[in-house]
Amino acid sequence: AAFAGGADDDTLVINGEIEMTTKADAPEHMEGTGIDQVISGWHFRADETQQIQMDDFENQGMIFVDQAINTWNTAEGSAGQSCADCHNDPESMAGVTATYPKWNEDAGEVRTVQMQVNDCRVNRMGAEPWPYDAAPAINMEALIASQSRGMPVDVAIDGPAAETWEQGKDIYYTRYGQLELACASCHEENYGNYIRADHLSQGQINGFPTYRLKNAKLNGAHSRFKGCVRDTRAETFATGSPEFVALELYVKSRGNGLSVEGPSVRN
Amino acid sequence: MRLTAITMAVALSAGMAVADTVAPTQVTYGEYGAIETSLSGQVGDAERGRELMIARGKGNCIACHAVEALSDAPFHGEVGPPLDAVGSYRSPAELRGIVANAKMTFPETVMPAFYKTTGFIRPGDGYTGKAAEGELDPILTAQEIEDVVAFLMTLQGS
Numbered sequence: 032a033a034f035a036g037g038a039d040d041d042t043l044v045i046n047g048e049i050e051m052t053t054k055a056d057a058p059e060h061m062e063g064t065g066i067d068q069v070i071s072g073w074h075f076r077a078d079e080t081q082q083i084q085m086d087d088f089e090n091q092g093m094i095f096v097d098q099a100i101n102t103w104n105t106a107e108g109s110a111g112q113s114c115a116d117c118h119n120d121p122e123s124m125a126g127v128t129a130t131y132p133k134w135n136e137d138a139g140e141v142r143t144v145q146m147q148v149n150d151c152r153v154n155r156m157g158a159e160p161w162p163y164d165a166a167p168a169i170n171m172e173a174l175i176a177s178q179s180r181g182m183p184v185d186v187a188i189d190g191p192a193a194e195t196w197e198q199g200k201d202i203y204y205t206r207y208g209q210l211e212l213a214c215a216s217c218h219e220e221n222y223g224n225y226i227r228a229d230h231l232s233q234g235q236i237n238g239f240p241t242y243r244l245k246n247a248k249l250n251g252a253h254s255r256f257k258g259c260v261r262d263t264r265a266e267t268f269a270t271g272s273p274e275f276v277a278l279e280l281y282v283k284s285r286g287n288g289l290s291v292e293g294p295s296v297r298n
Numbered sequence: 299m300r301l302t303a304i305t306m307a308v309a310l311s312a313g314m315a316v317a318d319t320v321a322p323t324q325v326t327y328g329e330y331g332a333i334e335t336s337l338s339g340q341v342g343d344a345e346r347g348r349e350l351m352i353a354r355g356k357g358n359c360i361a362c363h364a365v366e367a368l369s370d371a372p373f374h375g376e377v378g379p380p381l382d383a384v385g386s387y388r389s390p391a392e393l394r395g396i397v398a399n400a401k402m403t404f405p406e407t408v409m410p411a412f413y414k415t416t417g418f419i420r421p422g423d424g425y426t427g428k429a430a431e432g433e434l435d436p437i438l439t440a441q442e443i444e445d446v447v448a449f450l451m452t453l454q455g456s
Binding site for chain 1: 358360361362372373374375376377401408410411414418419420421422423424425426427428429430434437
């Protein structure tokens, strides 16, 4: 940490009105990790990148949100229904992203937003499921996330979700691949440090989906996990796999208290 | 005629180098993680070591370490300590051990092992994200470890 920048002290306000909590006391379950403050990835990006996220007209992630609004209103599948037919305005989704992944009692599993949307598509609309993290799915996830912007992440990790959460925690601390690196090696032990040209953040997912300048589209958390695992010279898990669902729950819970930012902007 | 003789001499010494190479699974580490003798049986080439320190698919050491002598290559990381004077306070045996498998010197370190082929969880086929097929090669060969060590020994600080 000799010349590490660490997190900056800027304040994130979107469109001059939505005030974001980008630093918060670490949730109780993080005791012993050495992290007492959780910090949004926004604080580790360059000023130019940060600014793009502060204005919806500049945030190109919002273009995909607009596309998802069209999808929301379009009937699809054998039942001839659209999301709007059952859920009215997208505003009805406020709070969803803040609490997902979430235990679904009927299905007896922890579900991500994309899994829940596909459940509606398949079982209520009679439509094809969207492939995980593919454009229509991630755009819809961003539309849903944008309805919770500014709300604190608050995923449940106890009760029936506890087992999945533990599995995610195991994955977070497993040193994968020929480089033998865990999520924690980079995002817990070394956040604030540079690794090559990259300023390491805590690897939080309160900002997902993320519009990346690098590939000019929205990126899902599972796709990001996949890239990070690949970079350890490891065999990755698939997007939508039970392992990444568990990891999403665990990583999201490390950001309990931070504002939902999706769609955020990153390099 | 002369060319043939030279080619033969090169082939011969290359053959000897292979014969003297210590396989990744056969390396003897000292109590504090040092490796006393050359892994290839040959001396290292500091110039080649320099290139390996920079190369992304190889050592990529500057991803984590700042090295002033390599400032022509951009973007040095901060995950590990700067190495500018490491040749002045570490012996070749210590450096060889650290580069081959740093965990023998620093238990639990995040620094990867560059001369290790077994004991990984979900090893991949390079950076493809796919499963590795067959036996893994170490990230650096025995001679490449020696080359890197030779370069590190040139780092004497200022």
